[in-house]
Amino acid sequence: MPNNSVTTNTVKLGKGFIFYCSKKQLLNGRHCIELNHAEREILCYLIQHSPRVVSKKELINIGWNQKEISSTSLFQTIRTLRIKLKEEEKGQVIETVPRLGYMIKVTAIEPVNLHNENIIITNKSKNKFNYTHLTVVILTFFIISAFLYTFVNKETSYYHKISYDHDNNTFIYLTQNEDDLDFLQSYSKTYITPTEMDNKLFFIAKIDKYYSVAFCDKNQQGTCIPSSSRAVTFDQFELELFWPILSSHTNYIQTISLFNDENISSTTAKTYNLYIEGGKLSPNLVQSSLQKISNLKWSFSSVSYKVNNEKTEFIPVYFKGGEFTLFKTDTAPFIAEISTKPKYFNWVISENELERSGISKPGKIQNNFNSTFEKQKKHTSYIVFRQQELILWFSKDLGFYWFNKDKIENSNFSELSNFEKCKDIIGLNPQPNCENN
Structure with missing residues (x-):
């Protein structure tokens, strides 16, 4: 042959x-x-x-x-x-x-x-069809x-896997590449989760070159204690630094009391994210307010704060806003899809003022996401998990981020909690009276 x-x-x-x-x-x-x-x-x-x-x-x-x-x-x-x-x-x-x-x-x-040797390539006749x-x-x-x-469909294709251990920890892995599921499961114990822990809920995602980890302590019902919810996003080269940095960076715990301060309006939710960039941990707090426009459509504004080097104060850095609409989705394992239309982005203080205040500048990950607002570029995110006072959102640009508001039913966020109430693909928070729906 x-x-x-x-x-x-x-x-x-x-x-x-x-x-x-x-x-x-x-x-x-x-x-x-x-x-x-x-x-x-x-x-x-x-x-x-x-x-x-x-x-x-x-x-x-x-x-x-x-x-x-x-x-x-x-x-x-x-x-x-x-x-x-x-x-x-x-x-x-x-x-x-x-x-x-x-x-x-x-x-x-x-x-x-x-x-x-059976193939002969010849140019003897220029008119001969090639x-x-x-x-x-x-x-x-x-x-x-x-x-x-593949490229067009990759945007809406996700894979997930759920695993448990003997210490009552739950792990949900999320990727756009099926191969990454095995990798995340195999290496999470080595790089992401500590050797001694129990009764925690972990969401671990790998999208393109970024990793994102959201976690919380479980309550008696097996869902999250809101005040313990954290989300960390970092690139592939920071993988081995994830838990050592988070464990050794004890000063960041001082910012939790600032984050848990309830002296904000009832229509405001808080997002507390951490970023690892250049081997350093960068806490970031966002407070968001909503105003309902029509059914399943809201306008929003948010202020982003960075913590100073002493971990004693959150200082406003920039604010942004726009509109978002809630949709049903068939993309597993998500509960709902959110289409965001940015309208404005403005810095509150200059880079020089950031430096004088002892605040680290936003890193590459945050700047990439902020550019969608600066360029007013639409983007999609998803609700991946929710309970009455806590919602976990996911964006392939930013990773996981918690929206935390106790008594959320009393604010403009109530429809986010009730939308597709009986849909829970991951099965972490079953709703009563939904079994026959």
Whole structure:
């Protein structure tokens, strides 16, 4: 049987990386990047079969040579390759195609060796129709179409998994990539959750290059004690720092009393988020007020506060506002979808005043989200969990964030609590009289 495979000798990947398949060697300039056996074989195999989508089964067979391993090992190898190739965004070099496998983006190809002796390429007649070019055009069309279809649908596709342990802890994992579920479950005990804890509820998400963790202490009913709710968002390079920073940063606990201050209006909810950026923990408080416009539509305004270095005072930094509308959703595991239309964004104090007040500037994650307001760009978020006085929202741009207001039924937030009352896909907070609905 003739061999129709094409072996690519030299390719350019990402920003300045060269890979030599004949030597299975990755270079960045004159610097050789160290690769283990699985990384070398998988990278070369992806390149040789580019632009085809390569299945997970193929990559496991080529990377571990008849050894029985789980898909988690493949995912970790792909993740390590992405880090070594300095992907600034997931999929920049190695693209995940949900349910199918992976494909690599080769930006430049140098001379190739064709190992099919039965193929003869000739240019004797310029008028002769070139079927090879036509085949390439057709294949390119289908690949682009498949990629666009995946991209469009990726926005509304999420995967989740629920697990429990013997200490009455509950873990809900959420991703846009099915492979990430195994990774989150395998590594959460190592990097995210402490070794000694009990009676907690954790939501752990990985979206693109960001991680987000929301957690609380459980009450007797198995739901959250509102004052214990926290949410932390950080990028992939801060993963190993998550719990050590949170555990050692005891001063941030002083800000909880500020957060729990009830001297605010009944129509205001509070969001208390933490960010890990550059190895530092940055507390952020948002107070939001609502005004109902029509059925399931509100205008809102919010003030964001940053805590000073002494952890004794929250100082207003910027305010923003707009409108949002509540919708039903079929996207699991969410209860409802929220479409937000930003209308304004203004800084309260200048960067110099921030520095004089001993306040850290908002980091990259917060600035990325703030830019949606500055550019008045619509964005979507979801309600993933709720109880009477507490709602957990999720946005792929910002991660998890709690809306906390005791006696929420007495404010303009009441419809958020009652909307789709009997819908609870995760099943953490069953409502009475809903079993037959």
